[in-house]
Amino acid sequence: MTDILLSVRNLRVVFPHRHGDLVPIDDISFDVKKGEIIGFVGESGAGKSMTGAAIMGLIDDPGMIESGEIWLGDVRIDQLDAKRLIKIRGKRISMIFQDPLTSLNPLKTIGDQLVETILTHLPVNADQAKRKALIGLEEVGIDPGRFNAYPHEFSGGMRQRVVIALALAAEPELIIADEPTTALDVSVQAQVLELLKKLCRERNASVMLITHDMGVIAETTDRVAVLYAGRLVEIGNTASLLSSPRHPYTRGLIASTPSVEHGDISTHLYQIDGSMPRLDALPTGCSFHPRCQDALPRCRLRQPEVINKSVACFLYE
Template sequence: MLEIYNLDVNLSYRGSQIKALDNLSFNVYPGEILGLVGESGAGKSMTGLAIIGLIEAPLSISRGKIIFNKQRIEQNANAFRGSKISMIFQDPLVSLNPLRTIGEQLVETIRTHIKFGRKEAIEYAKSLLEEVGIEQERFDAYPHTFSGGMRQRVVIALALAPKPSLVIADEPTTALDVSVQAQILELLKKLCRERETSIILITHDMGVIAETTDRVAVLYSGTLAEIGKTFEVLNYPQHPYTKGLIEATPRIDANSLNSKLYQIPGVMPDLKEIPVGCPFHKRCPRYIKKCVEIKPPLLNERAACWLLDNEKGLL
């Protein structure tokens, strides 16, 4: 449904171009939840912005294309924005106008995208609220009267209003408590099932990835490190970075007290200092000579790692 081919996004800094996303290619299929995971600065949010067509200076797309339902997405074109692709942000207050009731905001959003009369729009808005788990009586309430989790539900209703076929959720639960987070993720899963909407879930939390997504793409320094079915990637990681990330994630386990967590040495390099070759090789426990010299492409449609480039195809 959504196809991204060889996407390069550049960041212009003091007249020079720095690669922020490098040769990114992946697909999103109808009705799936794709997780986009990586550490801060890996390019997760930037990928989301590119898909929704919001790449603006100092960022620019220098290569590649994004195809959505057989149509190419142009940056800064209003045609696509919000109609078939919606976005949910980390902070619900950013997306809500504090001076207007949630009902007004919903109706307005609906009527800009769908040709509805006022009455129809109100009916539809109320049904949306019900769908995301908010009582219809709260239709005339202002955003500040809602708790954080409820606000995020309103934002989800707003995102669903134009009946999008793809929703990009950028860290939708990071600002919320665990119990509320679980509810919101459950809601997203339900919507994905019932409406057959695809969701791109951007997060840094491996636990959220494990419990929510169907497939997962792991980003490192603007490069796709690994992509595949969540079950396979988490149980049989092929890229040393994915492997490290999984082992470094603490688990709820009484026995973990006496052992130490696995730690990946070093930190992700700054965009200005991404090394030649594989961007991960300086932190990689198993790098070979080739890793230092040439950047690995995605091999076996799974992981960008030269270690896969042997007869067995496994680490």
């Protein structure tokens, strides 16, 4: 299949710990197609950010990829040495973080940072790089006249636009956006998401959008993967997954999200009781079974596999 850009196969990330290993990502497989926006949704600690970090080769010590494969096109990137990984990171994959200040150098002007990124990754001379940088700023809606401004001179939303320009500068094939709008106001969030979506479509770049917000998923992504306690529980086309979710957790997640469109003071929100287990106290079998209303006896004993590349639940076996 040639339209697959990134392929993750049976990824398992382990943090060795003296009371037993912690497994923040357990046997996750998925594909990212060329040019698509795929969302990763789940609660904090579900493993969504860790998935992004694993692909970027940025897992903190002592964590490690214990098994599984990550393929970018026909290159296997999970076993690359640091030198070759750095080449891929930034050139073919780039990342956008929640806090724009972590990805911007406070001591350099935004223009210099853009030019530097372009010169590092693209075969152009200084003049061409500067021209590209100016176009890049214009595209994200920043006045090119502010080429020589420093990051602190921008508001949060504007800074995130700079980060997007920076992430796109090297013309990457994949962008991993980890909660890119969580720190922003709603009105700014909408603009930033719209921008990200438009620019990636134009370049036919793929996006992995990591978020906890079902609304953001609905408005931005083509496909969505739902994670729970380090496992993929459901994956599919966004529209159909949201309109007819199958996994009990996905169903609960959608039902418990309040909507600005309906409901009033008398509405009792649907709630999933309990909370996601901690990694050091995972239940046996399906991690969701203690909170699941439809749990079967075998849910307690065995972990369900992802069936037909769509849902990991015994109800659909």
